[in-house]
Amino acid sequence: MAFSADELRVLRRALATALNPAPLQDEDVQDCLRLAEAVDDAVREAGRLRAFLLADLARYREALPGTLPGYLELLQDALAAGYDPAADDLAALRALRANPRAAALLERCQVLAERSVRARLVRATRATRAVAPAPRTRLLALPGGRSAADEPKPATPKPPVPSKPPAPKPSEVFPPRRRPVPPPPPEERVAG
Incomplete structure (x- = not known):
């Protein structure tokens, strides 16, 4: 992107004002706005030119090797x-x-x-x-929590209950299968 001599003068004044803030005259403000608009136009035109160039490149690539x-x-x-x-x-x-x-x-x-x-x-x-989340911070106890008087009284311990052995018997896990009853002999069948 190239600037004309007038645009460079406006740009120099705008940069000086940015470094040393001071009130601007209306003419300087208008010049800065015109320069900003010209730069925006140049950027849009460069985008259009780039899109055209890439579309043209794709067309030539599709027509290879002749092109x-x-x-x-x-x-x-x-x-x-x-x-x-x-x-x-x-x-x-x-x-x-x-x-x-x-x-x-x-x-x-x-x-x-x-x-x-x-x-x-x-x-x-x-x-x-x-x-990525930041590492968690440790929680700290704050003063003013429960006091010893507020603590619940421990319950009297109950006698231990005898526990079952840890491994179940195979008959508990796999109950015995009932054998099927064989069908009655053919002579005992009743014809109906």
Whole structure:
């Protein structure tokens, strides 16, 4: 982003005012607002240009290998603009590595993709640490609790109840099975 001489003058005055707060004249306030609006417009335009470039890059990637020179040039422009190569870009470059320009660009993209992954991992680790709960503090007894007079009197102990042996008998766990009664012989059956 480049500033004109007038915009630099306004920016310099705004920075001086931020460092040494003082009342501003209405003209200075209007100049700062116009500069802020111009910067916002430039940022929006850069976003639109980036979206167009990435859409164009995707179209060229879909039409490979016939669009190899155009794709390589667009990818270099996108990388220069801060684009992190996607998995599709790496796969396309791997398929085209017979071309020396594509092979060199593949090496560059692999380095950039690795940096991008590492940066995301660092951010994720930091976010996880920020979300992790703080260790619990120990509870301390405060004065003014129950006194000895408030304590309940201990009950008289009851005599111990004899306990059962710890292991149950097999007959308690598995009751005996009743044997089925055999059917009566055929001659004793009554015809009905």
